[in-house]
Amino acid sequence: MRNYILRRLLILIPIMLGVSFLTFAMFRMIPGDAAVLRCQLGCTPEVLNDLRHEMGLDRPWYQQYGDWLWDVGHGDLGKSLTESRLPVTTELDRRLPITGELLVMTMIMALLLGIPPGVISAIRPGTPLDWLARLGSVLWLSIPSFWLGILVIAFGVSWFNWTPPQFGRGYVPFMDDPWVNLQQFFFPSLVLALAIAAAIMRLTRSSLLEVLGNDYIRTAWSKGLRERTVVMRHALKNALIPVLTIVGLQVGALIGGSVIIESVFNLNGVGKYVLEAILRRDFFVVQSVVLLFAVAFVTANLVVDILYGWLDPRIRYG
Amino acid sequence: MAREVAASIAFEEAVPPRIPALRRALQMARKHPLGVFGVVVVAALMLTGIFAELVAPYDPLAPNRTTKAFAELAAPVDAQTDVFTVKDGADLGYGQTVGIDSEEIIVLIIDGNTITVQRGAEHTEPTSHDAGAALGSSTVDSVSGPSAKHPFGTDRLGRDVLSRTIFGARISLMIGLVAILFGVTVGSFLGVISGYIGGLVDSVIQRSVDALLAFPPVVLLLAIITVIGDEDSAVRTFLAHHTPVPQGTFLGVPDFLSIFVISLAIGLAVVASVARVVRGAVLSIKENVYIEAARAMGASDSRIMWRHILPNVAALIVILASITLPLAILAEAAVSFLGVGVPPPVPSWGADMTGPNRELALSGTWWPVFFPGLALSLVVLGFNMLGDAFRDISDPRLRGALGSGNGRGL
Numbered sequence: 001m002r003n004y005i006l007r008r009l010l011i012l013i014p015i016m017l018g019v020s021f022l023t024f025a026m027f028r029m030i031p032g033d034a035a036v037l038r039c040q041l042g043c044t045p046e047v048l049n050d051l052r053h054e055m056g057l058d059r060p061w062y063q064q065y066g067d068w069l070w071d072v073g074h075g076d077l078g079k080s081l082t083e084s085r086l087p088v089t090t091e092l093d094r095r096l097p098i099t100g101e102l103l104v105m106t107m108i109m110a111l112l113l114g115i116p117p118g119v120i121s122a123i124r125p126g127t128p129l130d131w132l133a134r135l136g137s138v139l140w141l142s143i144p145s146f147w148l149g150i151l152v153i154a155f156g157v158s159w160f161n162w163t164p165p166q167f168g169r170g171y172v173p174f175m176d177d178p179w180v181n182l183q184q185f186f187f188p189s190l191v192l193a194l195a196i197a198a199a200i201m202r203l204t205r206s207s208l209l210e211v212l213g214n215d216y217i218r219t220a221w222s223k224g225l226r227e228r229t230v231v232m233r234h235a236l237k238n239a240l241i242p243v244l245t246i247v248g249l250q251v252g253a254l255i256g257g258s259v260i261i262e263s264v265f266n267l268n269g270v271g272k273y274v275l276e277a278i279l280r281r282d283f284f285v286v287q288s289v290v291l292l293f294a295v296a297f298v299t300a301n302l303v304v305d306i307l308y309g310w311l312d313p314r315i316r317y318g
Numbered sequence: 319m320a321r322e323v324a325a326s327i328a329f330e331e332a333v334p335p336r337i338p339a340l341r342r343a344l345q346m347a348r349k350h351p352l353g354v355f356g357v358v359v360v361a362a363l364m365l366t367g368i369f370a371e372l373v374a375p376y377d378p379l380a381p382n383r384t385t386k387a388f389a390e391l392a393a394p395v396d397a398q399t400d401v402f403t404v405k406d407g408a409d410l411g412y413g414q415t416v417g418i419d420s421e422e423i424i425v426l427i428i429d430g431n432t433i434t435v436q437r438g439a440e441h442t443e444p445t446s447h448d449a450g451a452a453l454g455s456s457t458v459d460s461v462s463g464p465s466a467k468h469p470f471g472t473d474r475l476g477r478d479v480l481s482r483t484i485f486g487a488r489i490s491l492m493i494g495l496v497a498i499l500f501g502v503t504v505g506s507f508l509g510v511i512s513g514y515i516g517g518l519v520d521s522v523i524q525r526s527v528d529a530l531l532a533f534p535p536v537v538l539l540l541a542i543i544t545v546i547g548d549e550d551s552a553v554r555t556f557l558a559h560h561t562p563v564p565q566g567t568f569l570g571v572p573d574f575l576s577i578f579v580i581s582l583a584i585g586l587a588v589v590a591s592v593a594r595v596v597r598g599a600v601l602s603i604k605e606n607v608y609i610e611a612a613r614a615m616g617a618s619d620s621r622i623m624w625r626h627i628l629p630n631v632a633a634l635i636v637i638l639a640s641i642t643l644p645l646a647i648l649a650e651a652a653v654s655f656l657g658v659g660v661p662p663p664v665p666s667w668g669a670d671m672t673g674p675n676r677e678l679a680l681s682g683t684w685w686p687v688f689f690p691g692l693a694l695s696l697v698v699l700g701f702n703m704l705g706d707a708f709r710d711i712s713d714p715r716l717r718g719a720l721g722s723g724n725g726r727g728l
Contacts (some may be wrong), residue, residue: 015528015529018526018528019533027545029551141698142702143695143698144651144695146652150676151687151691154680158682253535255537256537257536260656263656275656278537293537
């Protein structure tokens with residue numbers, strides 16, 4: 001077990017190197033760099049060169065990449081190339097709690113909206129309830145989050161005269177004012193959660209249906225156990241194993257979705273940060289944040305793999 | 319000889335009685351009503367996309383469809399300022415625009431009964447001269463709600479939202495198809511090579527795929543678009559000068575080159591996952607005896623790959639393409655929504671949901687954003703239902719198991 005985790009963590013290293021190098025290489029291919037974007041009006045070649053020098057963009061590429069890598073190894077994620085020159089870590093300190101809360105709330109909502117309907121539609125297949133749950137899941141899968149997000153805000157304003165609080169006053173931490181904080185995150189998380197909930201619901205349904213057909217379930221029934229016990233204690237635990245995989249894989253989608261939803265709901269999180277950085281060719285920021293995303297994604301999947309063993313003792317780590 | 323005859327008789331007996339294709343289709347349709355819905359929506363998308371000029375009631379790019387002389391609607395509070403009052407009975411929405419000439423756009427911010435004049439160009443303070451010019455020589459393109467004349471209403475520039483939504487279908491379809499064609503072709507090519515050749519080639523391709531899949535999909539797409547979508551990017555320059563990709567208006571789409579580049583970017587973003595799935599299938603197919611037989615007969619590696627293996631993964635590739643097409647359409651809308659996709663005047667569902675239309679929506683003018691989004695949702699829904707029915711028919715074991723459609727954070 002420990003060897004397995006260690007090996008998986010070792011695999012992280014080449015993936016991280018690959019991800020960061022790909023990002024680095026891609027952004028080097030863009031003709032105009034951050035220096036060009038920063039000096040637009042009345043920019044002489046001398047000024048441009050000075051800017052490049054200040055940003056360190058005049059060094060050979062391997063040196064730039066190597067230095068960045070060295071700094072990251074020492075916990076320094078580099079500085080923004082924009083005028084502010086803010087260190088990435090400072091920005092992340094401010095923004096990570098926002099994105100973190102968004103992602104956690106989204107995941108909780110996705111599980112709450114996904115698993116119970118999935119279970120109900122699996123134990124009552126063919127009923128109107130099943131039909132409703134399945135229709136809902138196809139709908140949630142098809143509605144783009146950014147459209148739904150805008151509609152929530154638009155109709156919130158015109159029908160209830162309600163705007164998400166972050167538009168007026170910025171992020172309010174949960175500790176300062178839990179009620180306002182939840183208002184800030186409820187709709188973004190709900191909108192982002194729907195598609196994931198739909199995927200979870202579909203998988204829960206099909207996987208539980210399959211498990212319910214097993215012999216040991218028939219045994220449980222014939223022992224005279226109540227339906228509740230059969231489904232909850234005997235079937236669901238096994239049925240949730242494939243669901244767990246989807247949850248792990250959805251973390252990537254979730255992080256990508258946060259980029260869009262943070263922009264729709266005006267949340268100053270990491271997603272909005274990376275979007276702005278991409279648009280400004282601020283490539284050290286993009287590189288560092290993408291690296292962070294990749295670490296989060298790979299770690300989430302590692303956690304899922306470890307949880308497997310806990311849910312299903314038959315699984316051995318090779 | 320006798321054995322061959324016996325075998326062929328046995329074979330014929332094994333074939334179920336033939337049902338006329340039409341009746342079989344009807345049977346299938348009755349069993350999968352949602353699939354029929356999918357077929358209808360997808361067919362409608364294709365037809366509207368192809369025949370947009372015939373279906374759309376107005377030109378999607380032309381403003382001025384419901385213009386009124388500005389002077390009829392508002393009067394200046396006093397001659398020296400740029401504040402106006404709305405005349406009684408004049409119905410003005412929010413953020414009307416007035417064009418003084420083709421170069422400039424003056425935005426009128428309407429709040430209750432007063433109108434403030436703003437220049438579209440930043441850093442320039444509006445003057446009473448602008449207001450006077452606006453009053454004297456121009457007309458107001460009004461945002462108007464859904465009506466008999468404009469069933470979906472008109473947007474900030476007075477453009478017909480229905481026509482824009484219809485032309486948006488063409489953009490979506492075009493980008494989706496080009497992206498899939500490109501992405502699935504390249505992905506399958508890499509997948510077959512990686513799976514068949516193995517060794518170092520396989521390792522290099524698969525480690526690159528690992529790295530690409532560790533990117534959140536939206537971020538990867540944004541990065542690719544920034545790289546190849548740039549005005550002077552190498553890809554764009556190459557396409558413009560060395561390939562027959564038209565640069566101007568093509569098939570009724572303005573700025574075709576930009577649209578094409580975005581399609582390529584979206585296609586590139588799906589290469590990794592296609593390559594991964596195809597490689598898996600190739601790994602199991604290459605163990606078959608007929609591959610060994612082909613090799614024994616002296617077939618070259620490339621012949622085995624493209625004549626023996628590729629046809630056997632073709633069905634999988636088609637399914638992959640059908641799952642990825644709605645994703646590509648969603649991806650186009652998402653990047654256009656984020657402002658890096660289809661450039662402004664081009665009618666695109668995603669682009670029409672952002673910028674000024676989004677601001678309009680936030681103040682209650684919902685239709686310019688609502689209808690393009692509705693069309694997008696319907697199309698994705700149609701593809702998802704089609705895909706579900708298709709999987710039900712082709713492999714009942716997969717019923718509802720494969721997470722189709724969205725699920726990629728769009």
